[in-house]
Amino acid sequence: MIALLARDMRLAVRAGGGFGLGLAFFLIVVVLVPFGVGPQSALLSKIAPGILWLGALLACLLSLDRIFALDHEDGSLDLLATSPLPMEGIVSVKALAHWLTTGLPLVLAAPVLGVLLNLPGPGFGWLVLSLALGTPALSVIGTFGAALTVGLKRGGLLLSLLVLPLYVPTLIFGAEVARRGAEGMAPGTPLALLAGITCGTIALLPFASAAVLKVNLR
Amino acid sequence: MSLNALWEYANPKKFIETTDRVLPWIAWGSAITLAAGLVWGFFFTPDDYKQGSTVKIIYLHVPSALMAINAWLMMLVTSLVWIVRRHHVSALAARAAAPVGMVMTLIALATGALWGQPMWGTWWAWDPRLTSFLILFLFYLGYIALWEAIENDDTAADLTSILCLVGSVFALLSRYAVNFWNQGLHQGASLSLDKEENVADVFWYPLLVAMAGFVLLFVALVLVRTRTEIRARRMRALEARERMQA
Numbered sequence: 001m002i003a004l005l006a007r008d009m010r011l012a013v014r015a016g017g018g019f020g021l022g023l024a025f026f027l028i029v030v031v032l033v034p035f036g037v038g039p040q041s042a043l044l045s046k047i048a049p050g051i052l053w054l055g056a057l058l059a060c061l062l063s064l065d066r067i068f069a070l071d072h073e074d075g076s077l078d079l080l081a082t083s084p085l086p087m088e089g090i091v092s093v094k095a096l097a098h099w100l101t102t103g104l105p106l107v108l109a110a111p112v113l114g115v116l117l118n119l120p121g122p123g124f125g126w127l128v129l130s131l132a133l134g135t136p137a138l139s140v141i142g143t144f145g146a147a148l149t150v151g152l153k154r155g156g157l158l159l160s161l162l163v164l165p166l167y168v169p170t171l172i173f174g175a176e177v178a179r180r181g182a183e184g185m186a187p188g189t190p191l192a193l194l195a196g197i198t199c200g201t202i203a204l205l206p207f208a209s210a211a212v213l214k215v216n217l218r
Numbered sequence: 219m220s221l222n223a224l225w226e227y228a229n230p231k232k233f234i235e236t237t238d239r240v241l242p243w244i245a246w247g248s249a250i251t252l253a254a255g256l257v258w259g260f261f262f263t264p265d266d267y268k269q270g271s272t273v274k275i276i277y278l279h280v281p282s283a284l285m286a287i288n289a290w291l292m293m294l295v296t297s298l299v300w301i302v303r304r305h306h307v308s309a310l311a312a313r314a315a316a317p318v319g320m321v322m323t324l325i326a327l328a329t330g331a332l333w334g335q336p337m338w339g340t341w342w343a344w345d346p347r348l349t350s351f352l353i354l355f356l357f358y359l360g361y362i363a364l365w366e367a368i369e370n371d372d373t374a375a376d377l378t379s380i381l382c383l384v385g386s387v388f389a390l391l392s393r394y395a396v397n398f399w400n401q402g403l404h405q406g407a408s409l410s411l412d413k414e415e416n417v418a419d420v421f422w423y424p425l426l427v428a429m430a431g432f433v434l435l436f437v438a439l440v441l442v443r444t445r446t447e448i449r450a451r452r453m454r455a456l457e458a459r460e461r462m463q464a
Contacts, residue, residue, distance in 0.1 A: 056322040069351060144384065148364065148377055158360075158367050162381065165356040166388045169395040188396070197391070208384050 049178030103135030126181025248434030255428030289319025297379030314443030
């Protein structure tokens with residue numbers, strides 16, 4: 001499993017610049033928002049937590065189809081499926097690799113982009129914490145979506161249609177933590193719920209993803 | 219009839235034969251109860267003292283919302299049956315129910331908007347119930363899109379049924395998440411059986427008839443669509459056989 005993780009990480013970092021793409025997308029979304037809503041800093045600081053969460057979510061979504069597509073094309077996915085590793089383990093490692101190469105950089109970049117959007121001072125810590133807690137759920141859910149659409153010719157749009165509704169609870173609780181943190185309220189409750197969703201998805205969804213992947217490789 | 223006898227209807231031939239006999243009754247029953255409930259509701263009930271005649275949209279709004287949720291529940295059950303026992307009729311029934319449920323969701327949203335405009339002064343509010351219905355609509359959309367996208371029937375049935383299971387959990391999560399996220403404008407439940415204060419009987423009885431009509435309508439539509447799916451599949455099999463022989 002560790003070898004697979006290392007391989008996926010190496011591929012993501014080296015091949016074709018997919019690694020930085022999500023980050024660049026995140027940056028561009030955040031830069032475009034003030035053009036859309038105007039440069040008033042009061043308004044920007046009010047919507048900053050939501051925009052940052054939404055941007056991170058979309059950046060995550062953008063890189064989902066890479067989780068399985070390349071491996072499926074060159075046949076290494078079939079090879080992995082016949083290896084002694086259980087399918088649940090494979091999808092978990094894939095999700096972890098996706099999070100390390102996409103989610104984690106987004107979490108680290110978020111505070112910098114928060115400065116651009118004039119995020120209030122107390123919000124930074126909560127924003128980073130909520131993203132760090134929430135993005136693993138995004139990766140795991142996204143892996144399920146990617147496993148669903150792996151064999152399809154034009155799976156990209158369908159993938160977004162399937163995955164985005166599943167992102168709703170994570171987004172609600174995550175953005176709520178960041179918003180409450182930024183406004184100086186106690187973010188304990190949504191934080192606990194967000195952590196619950198993340199733990200639940202990590203524990204249960206790999207089984208669904210593995211089942212779906214088995215069907216698709218049949 | 220023991221419970222085991224239920225599985226007989228998983229045989230497509232038996233299913234078609236039985237529904238041949240039952241379907242006209244259900245269809246006519248639905249037409250009659252719907253007509254009775256709606257005519258009774260629209261013309262023979264008084265106006266509400268606060269809402270005026272707009273209250274009458276309840277006879278479309280509530281039953282369609284009821285069916286929108288129950289259609290998904292039915293899809294959940296039939297998906298489970300497909301995963302566990304692999305009866306093709308079950309998977310096809312889930313496929314047949316999805317568009318009907320989606321239209322019911324749309325009807326509920328549209329009638330709600332029509333009622334909300336004069337009553338709340340807005341077509342749309344980000345109220346938990348409204349929002350979760352919109353999310354339910356998106357789930358239907360994704361489910362149908364996945365069915366359409368996959369060519370192999372069995373693969374499609376497998377993938378969509380798993381999506382239905384996962385989607386149900388997330389739909390439920392979203393329902394309570396939006397509750398947390400925003401306070402409601404929509405009135406609470408007023409049709410519960412265990413509550414003291416409910417909707418008045420004058421409105422309740424025609425509503426009950428209209429709900430029965432919608433249930434029958436849903437059953438009839440799903441049966442018709444399932445039969446169509448079975449026959450379409452049988453035709454494809456026959457065509458394939460013909461090509462083999464040619």
